[in-house]
Amino acid sequence: MEQRHILLTTIFLLVMAASSFAQSIVLEVDKDAYICGCQPDANNPGGPITKLYQGPYYVSAHQCYARTASCWDISNLPQRSTITHATIEFKCTSTYGTLTGQMVFYRFLGDWGETTITHNNLPSYTSQDSIVINWPTAGQWLSIDATHLVQFWYAHPDSNFGLYGHCVNTTANNGAVEFNSSRFATSADRPKLTITYTTTDVKSEGTLLPSDFRLEAYPNPFNPTTNISYTLEKSGWILLNVIDLNGRIVDRLVNSYQSIGDHHIQWNANRFSSGIYLVSLASGERRAAKKVVLMK
Numbered sequence: 001m002e003q004r005h006i007l008l009t010t011i012f013l014l015v016m017a018a019s020s021f022a023q024s025i026v027l028e029v030d031k032d033a034y035i036c037g038c039q040p041d042a043n044n045p046g047g048p049i050t051k052l053y054q055g056p057y058y059v060s061a062h063q064c065y066a067r068t069a070s071c072w073d074i075s076n077l078p079q080r081s082t083i084t085h086a087t088i089e090f091k092c093t094s095t096y097g098t099l100t101g102q103m104v105f106y107r108f109l110g111d112w113g114e115t116t117i118t119h120n121n122l123p124s125y126t127s128q129d130s131i132v133i134n135w136p137t138a139g140q141w142l143s144i145d146a147t148h149l150v151q152f153w154y155a156h157p158d159s160n161f162g163l164y165g166h167c168v169n170t171t172a173n174n175g176a177v178e179f180n181s182s183r184f185a186t187s188a189d190r191p192k193l194t195i196t197y198t199t200t201d202v203k204s205e206g207t208l209l210p211s212d213f214r215l216e217a218y219p220n221p222f223n224p225t226t227n228i229s230y231t232l233e234k235s236g237w238i239l240l241n242v243i244d245l246n247g248r249i250v251d252r253l254v255n256s257y258q259s260i261g262d263h264h265i266q267w268n269a270n271r272f273s274s275g276i277y278l279v280s281l282a283s284g285e286r287r288a289a290k291k292v293v294l295m296k
Contacts, residue, residue, distance in 0.1 A: 071162025097175025
């Protein structure tokens with residue numbers, strides 16, 4: 001009963017101390033370019049920078065593949081944000097020939113220059129979390145659910161190199177699509193990234209931390225492990241639990257007598273789903289809580 005009381009009191013105080021609300025932000029693309037297989041050393045070949053092209057088509061009696069590169073800067077998102085949804089949109093202005101197969105978008109693994117990227121110096125990319133989508137029609141917006149990609153970029157800012165797009169499952173004599181680029185004259189028709197996120201004001205979280213407790217978690221957000229450290233100024237029986245926002249204990253990390261000093265433990269959340277969790281530290285009437293965000 002005492003453990004249950006401490007748990008519910010910790011949740012109540014944390015909820016009262018923190019306010020969470022949903023917001024949306026629309027970002028223009030930070031950089032973009034298109035790459036052509038028939039001119040492997042050319043940047044944005046065969047057309048103005050205001051347009052992007054994607055798909056296979058015939059040029060001078062041989063098939064040429066046009067592909068796109070794009071990147072968004074999400075560094076201005078507030079700290080301690082939880083991204084709930086993200087959509088990337090490209091405005092399709094024209095189509096050429098007969099389109100078969102689908103479009104696919106991969107995550108770049110290396111940096112690239114907007115005016116220097118070509119087929120011959122393309123950075124490496126991964127198909128691990130690729131997005132496959134059907135071709136759009138002229139006049140339509142191509143809408144891409146990029147939630148998991150943006151969550152990854154937010155959790156790993158040093159890996160935000162953007163998207164590489166091309167075609168898959170195509171056959172001969174295909175066509176291509178034309179998109180507006182970041183330099184298109186009408187700003188409303190340029191590529192855009194819409195992110196919906198929540199922020200939690202945790203400035204008053206420190207009021208839950210008595211002077212003889214110090215509780216930290218790093219990294220945060222994390223995937224799938226975070227290092228939890230705490231300092232005890234009094235020896236005692238320690239309970240260190242991970243709880244969800246419904247008040248359920250999902251993992252018990254420590255349930256033992258511990259002495260004064262610094263303590264460290266790693267929480268591996270590989271078997272848990274993405275979301276917000278509370279790390280709850282309690283000893284007698286003393287308690288502390290830390291919000292952690294698991295982003296997979």
